Amino acid sequence: MKKTILTLGLAALTLGGVAASAEGPVNARQLNQERRIDAGKRSGKLTHAEAARLKSQQAAIKREEDRMRARHGGKLTAQDKRIIHARQEQANRAILQQKQDSQRGRNHLKIG
Numbered sequence: 001m002k003k004t005i006l007t008l009g010l011a012a013l014t015l016g017g018v019a020a021s022a023e024g025p026v027n028a029r030q031l032n033q034e035r036r037i038d039a040g041k042r043s044g045k046l047t048h049a050e051a052a053r054l055k056s057q058q059a060a061i062k063r064e065e066d067r068m069r070a071r072h073g074g075k076l077t078a079q080d081k082r083i084i085h086a087r088q089e090q091a092n093r094a095i096l097q098q099k100q101d102s103q104r105g106r107n108h109l110k111i112g
Contacts, residue, residue: 026065026076026081026084026085026088029088030058030061030062030065030088033058033088033091033092033095034055034058036095037051037054037055037058037095038051040095040098040099041105042107043107044104044105044106044107045098045099045100045104045105046098046099046105047103047104047105048105050098050103050105051105053098054091054094054095054098057091057094058091061084061087061088061091064083064084064087065080065084068080068083068084
């Protein structure tokens with residue numbers, strides 16, 4: 001009896017992990033992009049306006065992802081994933097470009 005309960009519990013955990021990992025790469029990338037924007041603002045590599053534009057771009061991608069999930073019962077199709085990936089690639093290039101341009105914001109890092 002105990003063995004059966006333990007087996008069922010492990011199966012439930014495994015299935016839950018699979019469901020979470022299916023949407024994981026999209027959400028992990030989104031979080032990573034937002035962290036890069038925040039780090040760029042703190043270091044002074046991004047101005048306030050640049051960071052706001054980039055965050056707005058990330059929010060638009062998230063809204064698009066949410067609409068796609070709503071259309072397909074909470075899941076992303078392979079085509080949806082390709083579209084989101086392409087949008088995130090575009091956002092990645094925008095972050096890199098803005099961090100490397102000559103405009104600088106205030107450096108909020110506290111050293112010392």
